[in-house]
Amino acid sequence: MEERWPWEAEESLEPSDPLAHQRLEESFKEELPRVIKLLPVQGTVMGSSSPHQTGDIVCYDILKRAPLYDLTSHFSDIHPHAPVRGAHRHISAPTLFCLSGRGWEINDGKTYWFSTYDMLVVPPFTIHQHGGDEEAGCEIFVPQSRMFSILGLTKREQIKFGEKPTFPQGTEPLHDEQGKLIGYRIKKGVLGIKEDIDVMLGADQKTETVFRARKEVNPWEGAVENTYDRYLKMFHDEGSFCNAVTHVVSFEEQPWEWCRQGRLKWFTHPEMASAARRVWLYMQEISPGSRSGKHRHMAEEQILVISGQGYDIHDGKRWNWERGDLINIPSMTEHQHFNADAQQPVLLLSSMPSVCTDLGLGGIEQLEDAPEYADSESTAS
Template identity: 20%
Template sequence: MTAGPHLPNDLQAQRAAFHAELERLSIMPLWLNLGAAVQSEPRVEGVPHIWRWRDIKPMMLRGGDLITPQEAERRVLMLINPAFDRKSARTIGMIFGGIQFLMPGEIADSHRHSPSAHRFIIEGDGAYTAVDGERTLMRKGDYVTTPAWAWHDHGNDSAQPMAWLDGLDLPFVNLLDANFFEDYAQGDHQRQPILRESEDSLHRWGRGLRPAWQAPARSDLSPVLNYRWTTSRDALHALRHDAGSPFDGIILEYVNPLTGGPTLPTLSAYLQLLRRDEHTQAHRHTASTIYHVAEGGGGSRIGGRDILWEEGDTFVIPSWVEHEHWSTGGEAVLFSYSDRPILRAFGLLREAASGRKD
């Protein structure tokens, strides 16, 4: 709102003095900032972007020669959206993505933090993650969960580098001013004690059965530590003859077996198959999404921009931006995760098909 020439000079002066006084009190009148509070559609800051594995891997290996995991706390290459400040922890929306890696023989010390985390293994075979007393060996394509405030450490006892995509709700927790962190400080601070057999959570909770004598500690968290690639990929291909989603092809959500909901309260994760020559229809939704190419190659049209991708690449789709996908030269499998549970919890999840006629 601005003072027009039709207003008396004394009224214009009174308004100017009034607004100046409000500013000194750190108060902003709504009528001077209505555009920021009332929007016909989301005003999205993040932009579509892709990080190429062929660029990341050499830098990863170089970082392995220069910085130890102990110096870095976690040796992670943060994927920061070009629209955001480089020191932020935002990849898109309320989610963060980063490439974490361990060289042979390395350990990432045990710690815990308020943000929930999960990991999709990009490369390697034989490193481990330990979460609250259980250890799992990680292989390419595995999906590993780490609930908020759970002790966790990593180690690479294999003879090759290991790399995985870290996903966290870090921007959301920071927005709420609720982020806490703690190093493990008992005995060997590098590794927490292992209290259960390897893959105990999978045997106990991940086979469509549960021990009748035991109740889970929390129903809102998936009790399964590692969703194996071989099982997940087989489930995806078992449905390949289904019509699937017109917008995402054959897409499966990793779920909490206790509730059928997302594996973590703030993060939902998916695996999707794009069959040979499949081209999905365009749609958009208020959930922001990070994609990682697990297998094959193809492309996505995001907000009118074509992005071509291949195995190992990671790309993002901002909230309320139209997008569609296609495979090239065969089939493709995409892993993805989003802040969908946050939006759903607050009644803010909205989806719409493309209005295009072509």
């Protein structure tokens, strides 16, 4: 498909037609495929990571590869003995899912270990750096919501570059007078920006003050006497919660649940105690030759095919997929997943924007049950 930005065509719209923009956007959305191949990893200032698969996280780079507005994702492939990755921090709290191998994550100086199918939680404002086991390496998948960007909460700082940083096309390194690497420049034209942007290494003072206040807050003491006090207390509660909650949600500790949609294992959802609440994240296993339930929800959904092959039916239309593909399901779509292999199970990793529950739009409408659901009492494990 021809490369274009949604707003580039807007100048030709009839100004007296108030719905013209909406129709144009819908037409972009309808043209886009529901199943896409992953863009491969490339060198970055952090190490080796893929571009965001369905548009950049910190701008409105949407409706270019898939018909989703909020969700995107990327992955890092850390080979055995790979150069040490860089470290950074930002407001948004990511969930990092280990697809293969094993590795470590350093959050504000403390090390957490993870292995295949574990999920890592990086609380907001945390300096984080991850790496793979020297012998095994690891692959990390990061499903993300753009909600922070829309709220203007995009502040991020590069604390350390990777051991062997790569400056991708459209960027260039910045050095001080002694030749020391101190930052990089994003050239105008990249992602539609009109002026060069300089990203300097290290923390700026205002960010440090604001982030530190939230990280080092003490528990709330005293009474809550009015509505305003509730939000003063919330500041203390949010910081205390993030400092106490787990950074690793392990595959082994999370139970498989049989439900009307099939066999699911939840890693995070709005009712779980987690410091990273951008997305719901669950794994689904579909038995050989079987299918999921059929359902519909207001939240859009992005699914990585971890293993197996099959197809989806979206509003009556079939979309084939295989291992490594990304399935993209727009809001309000009736959908169902089918395992096309008679021998091997399918494993899917599903993400949805968790903010929908806060908006009163989190409910799921079940249209058909998974075939095994009736036997779930005897097959649950």
